Amino acid sequence: MNLRSSWVAETGQTREDTRLNQVGATTMVNPVQVRSGILPGSYSGQFRLSGFWMDKASAMTATVSEGRAVIQGDISQGVYPVALPAAEQITFAAGDAQYGRIDLVVLKIYDNLYDGSTRNEAKIEIIQGVPGQAPKAPAAPPRSLALYEVTVPAGASAGNGGIPWNTSLKDLRTPVVALGGILPVEGPVLPGAHPGQYQDTPNNQLQRWDGGQWVAYPEAVGGIVPSSAALTQGGYTGQYRDSSGGTLQRWSGSAWAPAFPGPYFSDSLDAGYTTSTTYVTTLVERDQNPLSLTFTAPPSRAVLVTFGSRMEVILDTGQTTNIAGTALMCLRVTQGATVVREVEDELAAKGAKPALPADGVSASTVQRLANLTPGASYTLTAYYRSSSATLRAWFDNSFIQVTPQY
Incomplete structure (x- = not known):
């Protein structure tokens, strides 16, 4: 023998x-x-x-x-x-x-x-x-x-x-290496003995035992992990990876999320009107009510908000000539049940019609929201009103867009 x-x-x-x-x-x-x-x-x-x-x-x-x-x-x-x-x-x-x-x-x-x-x-x-x-x-x-x-x-x-x-x-063979060595995995994957132990899997992925499970180790600290690496869990908060869909993602400590989320966009191509002189979210003849958008605040705590609509003012009787009036669109900003910013005319996009024939105007505005809570969800809801109860303020092609600032 x-x-x-x-x-x-x-x-x-x-x-x-x-x-x-x-x-x-x-x-x-x-x-x-x-x-x-x-x-x-x-x-x-x-x-x-x-x-x-x-x-x-x-x-x-x-x-x-x-x-x-x-x-x-x-x-x-x-x-x-x-x-x-x-x-x-x-x-x-x-x-x-x-x-x-x-x-x-x-x-x-x-x-x-x-x-x-x-x-x-x-x-x-x-x-x-x-x-x-x-x-x-x-x-x-x-x-x-x-x-x-x-x-x-x-x-x-x-x-x-x-x-x-x-x-x-x-x-049934399985390998062993010296204490502190990186174990090449063959056969069953066994638990680690201590946090900081390393193994190299059959698909050539380096893993580290974190005390409870094997966690994929980043390709390089500070580097971007390629999409070819099946990295289901990040190695540290702030790690980046290229997702299979081609989107850069960041590990938050508990989940992968887009590294640079947005821009966010919501719109309605359906026309509707209101005769209310106070701000309302529902437009007559529009199927999509209300028009809203939810976004996640970026680490910079600031976003650019763009909103607007094609606006027209006519008499409630349907006449369109010799009318002076204003259609106003504004956004209410909420975080859950808390109102962060209320609607007001000073912040509205306005379409005004003087006493002469016209087919309406397109009006929009860009505003900056700052001092947001990073990672928190905010909702923007469109509100509309007319300058007179005898006038129909029409809104068509309405939209809201949020572009995070980085």
């Missing part, structure tokens, strides 16, 4: 054994124990994990490639380093005549001090499963590291084709 171990044999540990097994691999799972696993690496540098790779040698025999690993015992037993400096072959028993079974290939530590086996060595072993209609793999014994599950079909033997190796192997 080529498999070497350290600090197991009562006598006979060679200097070569000791040198081969100085692996320094201690990926922690708690303050005392480490994760059992295989040291990563490959000859070409193309693969994360080549140690203890298993493949077909013959119909019922497999070759286990060289590698190094650590196997954690119970909490008081410590960790056992092992090394396989040359490939090893293992042979599976013939299949059951009626049912298939699943065998488990393990690295197994025999330590007489704890198992009473009278053996002190490391072995590559096959734990044979129980044949059945729905066979299950056996459990790994204490002080062992599972490498592969191997499905052995009913009747499989060297004389009738043996094990179908291309479909029968289930790789």
Whole structure:
């Protein structure tokens, strides 16, 4: 047997054994124990994990490639380093005549001090499963590291084709690295042992354990994470990413939001009128009432508000000539139930009609809202009035636009 171990044999540990097994691999799972696993690496540098790779040698025999690993015992037993400096072959028993079974290939530590086996060595072993209609793999014994599950079909033997190796192997290997190293993930994703631990996922994303979950690490602090990175959660407040829709987003600490929201826009192309001399939100003959817009205040605390309409004034009887009057449109600003700014004529967009024929005018205004609360939602609601109860003030193509200032 080529498999070497350290600090197991009562006598006979060679200097070569000791040198081969100085692996320094201690990926922690708690303050005392480490994760059992295989040291990563490959000859070409193309693969994360080549140690203890298993493949077909013959119909019922497999070759286990060289590698190094650590196997954690119970909490008081410590960790056992092992090394396989040359490939090893293992042979599976013939299949059951009626049912298939699943065998488990393990690295197994025999330590007489704890198992009473009278053996002190490391072995590559096959734990044979129980044949059945729905066979299950056996459990790994204490002080062992599972490498592969191997499905052995009913009747499989060297004389009738043996094990179908291309479909029968289930790789269970998982890597470990030295304390503080970045773990290349292969196999199951296991919880971290401490905040600040790092791992590199199969899709090449660096992640950090925050004490409760693995969080994607930013591509670079202060850099913009590309849309190709599946970053569902930000690494820090103020981080930026390019979303899949091409919009720059900023992590608020709890959610991704547009980094530069807006401009916001709402309009109505439906005409309506009022004869009210006090401001109202409802226009006769307009289906969309009221016209409103909600926006989120930017960090600058200021926005530019543009609003207006095509306005016309006619007598309530429908006459359009020799009429003087004014149509006024204004905005009420609210934050929830609180009125931040009330409507008043001084802030209105006005369309005035002198005593001569006309088809109406387009009027708009631009105003600055300041001292807003960053991140708070504000609502702008359009109000309208006529200068006289005998006049219909018509409003068409009405709009509201909010442009945040940065």
